[in-house]
Amino acid sequence: MPVVLALAMVALSRPVQGDEATKGKAIYLKQCASCHGLAGEGAEDYPHALVGDKSIKELAKYIAKTMPEDDPGTCVGDDADEVAAYIHDAFYSSVAQARNKPARIELSRLTVRQHQNALADLIGSFRGSMEWDGPKGLQGDYFKSQRSRQEDRLIDRVDPSVQFDFGVNLPGSDEVGHRFFIRWQGGVLAPDSGDYEFVVRTEHSVKLWVNDLEKPLIDRWVKSGKDNEYRETIRLIGGRVYPIRMEMAKGKQGVNDDKKKGPPPPTPASIALLWKRPKGVVETLSARYLSPKKTPEVFVLHTPFPPDDRSMGYERGTSVSRAWDEAATDAALETAGYVVDHLNRLAETSTDASDRREKVQAFCKRFVERAFRRPLDDEQKQMYVDRRFGDGVDLEIAVKRVVLSTLLSPAFLYQEASANPDQYDLASRLSFGLWDSIPDQELLEAAAKGELKNRDQVAKQAERMVNDVRTKAKLREFLLQWLRVDRVADLSKDPKAFPEFDEATAADLRTSLEMFLDDVAWSDGSDFRRFLESDELYLNGRLGKLYGASLPADAPFQKIKLSDEPRAGLLTHPYLMASFAYTATSSPIHRGVFLARGVLGRALAAPPAAVAPLAPDLHAGLTTRERVALQTSPKECRMCHDMINSVGFTLENFDALGRFRKEENGKPIDASGTYQATSGESIVLRGPRELADYLVKADETRTAFSQQLFHNLVKQPVNAFGPDELKKLATAFEKADFNIRKLMVEMMADSATASRQPAEKTVAATP
Structure with a gap:
């Protein structure tokens, strides 16, 4: 106790404002500091900091009823009001917390979701844009033979789902049909990341392709036995549209032991396409997740990562562990293997092309630029690309080295925290804020042309981006x-x-x-x-x-x-x-x-x-x-x-x-x-x-929603962008008639163009 009294005397010698503040402080130091600490930081018996969002009136009421712990009811009336006011102003309230320890932008690595999305879009940028024209269903093409000849076409339509019982007739006809062929194709949207089980039920030949139109996920074209249900599982990243195709063929099937009675009668035909989402149940794959448009294959990273920090209520990449470092290396190796396996298509060349080496080297340069989210200078080009393609170096080995060095570079793994961002930095802030991914070509071109110089230009890009399927997935995750x-x-x-x-x-x-x-x-x-x-x-x-x-x-x-x-x-x-x-x-x-x-x-x-x-x-x-x-x-x-x-x-x-x-x-x-x-x-x-x-x-409702949405999008504390930023956003939300999408644009325009303070702490970069 003597130590506490001595500290109290020192604290009391500091300047205070007003007699009321002096009295409240004196009461706190005498009756509260021994348990809660001189600045509400906590002590051995009460380790939790004295911070929160209760009003002075609420604090005073609680103090009068329950404090001090060893003699409740002795701090009441004006004393309770004054000590509550002192606590609230000195260290308890959000305003006091911001004053005592100002929030700063933290240098951060990519979160797990951002890492997966960035790699998907990095590979995808060499395949064409992801297409989504849903929710509608799949394009269905029906033929009255087992071949897809134009003259045999029966039906050309969009089916909201695949759940049909054709009986013994040709689809869409009263004519009895022994044979027909149907192809459904388009895109399937995965709402969540995880393992998806696809289920097909039919009595006839069937193939199903998901995200790989060369290798079927389910192949029961040659049937054996009496099984009518087939299941396979595939991992998908949430917020992505994947190519899907299913083909069904009904042959001349039937049984007739007595040949004198003529050909066997046709067998009935039915088919259903279902799926089981992560942590879900088997259900019909409905139009909500289907588009008739063809869309390119998506690279799906399978390397497991340790979970991100969610102590603040949203994913943050503010720490690096040995497990994360190993996962980042494994992810780079997996990606390098995938790139080499698909090299000809990604580099738009062929194995026997005379200019293959030049095209592959040009592909590698574009790969590094897109991964780093900016053009390469001469030194970077030499370091990451040219020196990998030395004389006598095997082409595939060179490509692997380029991919590995790129994906393990801080330029890929970390988001900038510069106080003076250039326009490529602004493009990245926008894309990671709304998509959790790298900038698309339009954003990079805007940066190259100097069209992200001011807030209005940034807001215009955000308005374009906010309706993207990736933004919809991110908002869904937040909600x-x-x-x-x-x-x-x-x-x-x-x-x-x-x-x-x-x-x-x-x-x-x-x-x-x-x-x-x-x-x-x-x-x-x-x-x-x-x-x-x-x-x-x-x-x-x-x-x-x-x-x-x-x-x-x-x-x-x-x-x-x-x-x-x-x-x-x-x-x-x-x-x-x-x-x-x-x-x-x-x-x-x-x-x-x-x-x-x-x-x-x-x-x-x-x-x-x-x-x-x-x-x-x-x-x-x-x-x-x-x-x-x-x-x-x-x-x-x-x-x-x-x-x-x-x-x-x-x-x-x-x-x-x-x-x-x-x-x-x-x-x-x-x-x-x-x-x-x-x-x-x-x-x-x-x-x-x-x-x-x-x-x-209530002001509290719009303020709380705005704060949580900001943290989810930007993944930085809102107070780091200014003490009035949250109030400003909540006010803008109200003025926009509480339009959520307009609020997202406002947040991205503000955060992307804000001049950032130096990072409060740094994270060790992966070599």
């Missing part, structure tokens, strides 16, 4: 992270309580959520408020039965408004309600944490100890609200749970499946709550509609 459902692996429910809920239902709910996100984000208005206000759901026949919509059992997904239910967009979406729930009961705590952290952007301390929920069986007469209130009644829980519980209770009208209910255990549902805003205002909320009405108008 799932924002909703805290990006890593939901299991949505199982108690079969006794919900016997009608199974894997297929869970997959349908996920699809319903994704369709709603796409609808809002990519509609004409792209209005963020619809996320919170919409009273419509996407339901199909299976979900309609479960959630009370009058739909045929086989009805496809469509927008439905459930009457007499206070739905409020994402806040009450069944997938989120089921995700933030236990297997048999709702969970106001999980729902409250989502609302507080995700939607309102509030900082929540880690719970002091892991506490199991009170089992419903032990308190059979209590509602979920009553059990949660009982469980979180101890003093050490109240600091956070006063807010968490209160906002979570507003969603209690929805059970563990997200179905609307008016009572639980024979008692009416109490969906009321209160929320104390960071401004200190206390808001009464009665159910989800009042919650949505408040969130739509």
